[in-house]
Amino acid sequence: MDIFLQQLVNGLTIGSMFALIALGYTMVYGVMKLINFAHGDLVAGSAFVGLFVFTQLLGGQVSVLVVVGVFILTIITIALLGFTIERLAYRPLRSAPRLSAVVSALGASMVIQNGIMLLWGPQMHIFPELLPTIIWDIGGVVVSLIQVLIMALSMILMVGLYLFVEKTKIGTAIRASAIDQDAARLMGINVNNIIVTIFLIGSSLGAVGGLFIGLYYRGITFNMGWQYGLYAFVAAIIGGIGNIPGAMLGGILLGLFNAFIAGYISSTWADAFTFILLIVILIVRPTGILGERVAEKV
Amino acid sequence: MMKKIQQLGYPLFFVVMALLPALLDSRWLAVATTFVIFTIVALSQDIVLGKAGMFNMGQALFFGLGAYTTAICNAVFGWPLLATLPLAIIIPAIFGVLLAGPIIHLRGDYLLVTTIGFNIVFVQALQNNLGGVTGGPNGIFGLEMLGIPGLAAYQQFTPYYVALAALILTLFILRNLESSKVGRALHYLREDDLAAGSVGINTRVYKIYSFALGAGIAGMAGTVYANQYSAVSPEAFDFLQSVLFFSIVIVGGSSVPGILLGVFVMFVLPEIFREFSTWRYFIFGFAMIFTMILRPRGLWPAKFGRIPKIFTEKG
Numbered sequence: 001m002d003i004f005l006q007q008l009v010n011g012l013t014i015g016s017m018f019a020l021i022a023l024g025y026t027m028v029y030g031v032m033k034l035i036n037f038a039h040g041d042l043v044a045g046s047a048f049v050g051l052f053v054f055t056q057l058l059g060g061q062v063s064v065l066v067v068v069g070v071f072i073l074t075i076i077t078i079a080l081l082g083f084t085i086e087r088l089a090y091r092p093l094r095s096a097p098r099l100s101a102v103v104s105a106l107g108a109s110m111v112i113q114n115g116i117m118l119l120w121g122p123q124m125h126i127f128p129e130l131l132p133t134i135i136w137d138i139g140g141v142v143v144s145l146i147q148v149l150i151m152a153l154s155m156i157l158m159v160g161l162y163l164f165v166e167k168t169k170i171g172t173a174i175r176a177s178a179i180d181q182d183a184a185r186l187m188g189i190n191v192n193n194i195i196v197t198i199f200l201i202g203s204s205l206g207a208v209g210g211l212f213i214g215l216y217y218r219g220i221t222f223n224m225g226w227q228y229g230l231y232a233f234v235a236a237i238i239g240g241i242g243n244i245p246g247a248m249l250g251g252i253l254l255g256l257f258n259a260f261i262a263g264y265i266s267s268t269w270a271d272a273f274t275f276i277l278l279i280v281i282l283i284v285r286p287t288g289i290l291g292e293r294v295a296e297k298v
Numbered sequence: 299m300m301k302k303i304q305q306l307g308y309p310l311f312f313v314v315m316a317l318l319p320a321l322l323d324s325r326w327l328a329v330a331t332t333f334v335i336f337t338i339v340a341l342s343q344d345i346v347l348g349k350a351g352m353f354n355m356g357q358a359l360f361f362g363l364g365a366y367t368t369a370i371c372n373a374v375f376g377w378p379l380l381a382t383l384p385l386a387i388i389i390p391a392i393f394g395v396l397l398a399g400p401i402i403h404l405r406g407d408y409l410l411v412t413t414i415g416f417n418i419v420f421v422q423a424l425q426n427n428l429g430g431v432t433g434g435p436n437g438i439f440g441l442e443m444l445g446i447p448g449l450a451a452y453q454q455f456t457p458y459y460v461a462l463a464a465l466i467l468t469l470f471i472l473r474n475l476e477s478s479k480v481g482r483a484l485h486y487l488r489e490d491d492l493a494a495g496s497v498g499i500n501t502r503v504y505k506i507y508s509f510a511l512g513a514g515i516a517g518m519a520g521t522v523y524a525n526q527y528s529a530v531s532p533e534a535f536d537f538l539q540s541v542l543f544f545s546i547v548i549v550g551g552s553s554v555p556g557i558l559l560g561v562f563v564m565f566v567l568p569e570i571f572r573e574f575s576t577w578r579y580f581i582f583g584f585a586m587i588f589t590m591i592l593r594p595r596g597l598w599p600a601k602f603g604r605i606p607k608i609f610t611e612k613g
Contacts, residue, residue: 088587096595099353234411268422286403
């Protein structure tokens with residue numbers, strides 16, 4: 001039972017991170033029908049930018065103000081980077097065959113990944129300890145402050161995003177663009193601005209995810225974006241890609257699944273089991289758990 | 299004009315390829331051999347991705363399955379290398395049918411992520427030494443090398459010419475495929491699979507067929523690859539390798555010359571610029587983006603040749 005509760009806590013923590021990153025994939029996919037392969041590398045980049053901001057810009061001394069500063073500056077940097085990628089690599093390919101945009105996304109991913117390597121080198125870096133190490137032992141289950149913070153902050157961000165998309169005018173425009181870009185344009189929605197908006201939001205959430213990865217796992221490498229990005233992408237697919245609550249559900253489910261596999265079976269098989277889960281879910285529900293069945297257009 | 303270039307192009311290409319080893323040192327000979335092998339895999343990927351239009355990002359799985367079949371039969375069971383070839387074609391082809399069967403109805407991107415999934419499961423199974431015969435993370439080494447009797451002095455050239463022979467065989471299969479009933483069916487399938495279904499093409503069968511054919515050819519390339527290095531290891535077949543084959547087909551443009559160009563650009567060029575090791579993939583990423591912006595249909599897009607002109611001309 002102890003293992004169960006412990007892995008539940010760990011699973012919810014990594015699940016929240018997957019969910020945050022998955023939102024970036026799913027929002028971009030929802031409107032543009034494009035798998036943004038560069039998103040995972042933005043997440044990795046965020047951890048490195050956070051490291052740089054903390055040690056070089058803000059002096060390396062932990063205080064509440066500094067931690068908030070690290071988060072804000074990193075989010076702004078990564079959001080701008082996401083914006084730039086959209087401009088350079090995706091916008092010129094709006095009317096091109098879909099696979100060309102996929103390869104362009106792979107190219108963008110390669111640029112960011114190797115850009116990180118050129119700036120910080122190929123070795124592993126240790127992310128600074130921005131939060132005090134406080135650990136609670138609740139009846140044999142170990143919970144740390146970082147875990148609680150990750151879960152709480154992710155939950156707040158996800159609820160906030162959900163309300164933004166469902167209740168505001170811009171959110172309505174995002175949903176309209178996701179259903180039919182041309183019709184949205186006819187209704188007076190500037191679809192280009194909507195795409196810029198989703199890239200800014202998606203990249204910002206990814207940036208928070210990247211900082212969380214740094215805080216939680218500590219060791220960060222230039223090529224970790226593929227690993228976390230792929231997991232988050234799988235989470236988005238499991239939930240039904242393009243569907244925002246789906247990405248959240250998929251992320252949490254995948255995190256829990258992973259933690260239980262690591263706890264009960266073996267972590268060397270974790271990737272394989274994750275993808276077997278994905279394949280089984282897609283065989284049963286071809287468009288993910290919450291994804292709508294789209295009738296093929298003729 | 300195009301026809302003339304094509305008629306001259308292939309013989310010229312093969313003459314150049316046949317004479318190439320005389321000009322290369324051992325490092326570049328190895329690059330040239332891998333170039334030929336990757337071309338075969340990319341052509342097999344093109345059957346699924348370019349010809350049948352299914353987003354397959356797991357071709358390295360079938361490539362690896364062929365290589366491992368050869369390696370296990372040779373190193374563990376002591377079969378001669380050439381005798382493993384039929385099995386290295388049949389096993390990936392069977393897996394192609396078994397894996398494609400349940401997922402063939404998935405829409406584009408869902409199929410893409412499932413094929414990535416298969417690839418990752420495969421590599422993890424190899425690394426965890428499934429069944430105790432895959433050698434774990436180190437792989438299997440010390441395989442027998444193919445030798446041609448009486449030409450032992452030219453042993454270093456053998457892998458290259460074996461690869462070239464396999465490439466010629468692949469091109470022959472592709473040429474026949476294109477002018478066959480199956481090739482036409484696949485062409486319609488890519489253009490519009492609903493319409494293809496409505497004119498009586500059994501889309502499911504042909505989709506699975508294309509997977510099996512692509513897998514068989516990739517498996518053959520795997521044998522040739524195992525022969526080149528006389529070793530196999532899991533990381534040579536991980537999903538980033540699949541991403542490479544996928545990009546080759548799209549960058550090159552789903553035609554034979556396009557794929558040759560694609561393999562050259564995506565594999566040989568990075569080898570040439572090896573001295574700029576840290577910068578090359580950074581610049582390479584930009585090159586991929588700009589290639590797609592400037593030539594969205596690839597460097598040398600395919601034209602479907604066998605349709606009478608009156609059907610394809612506009613107006």
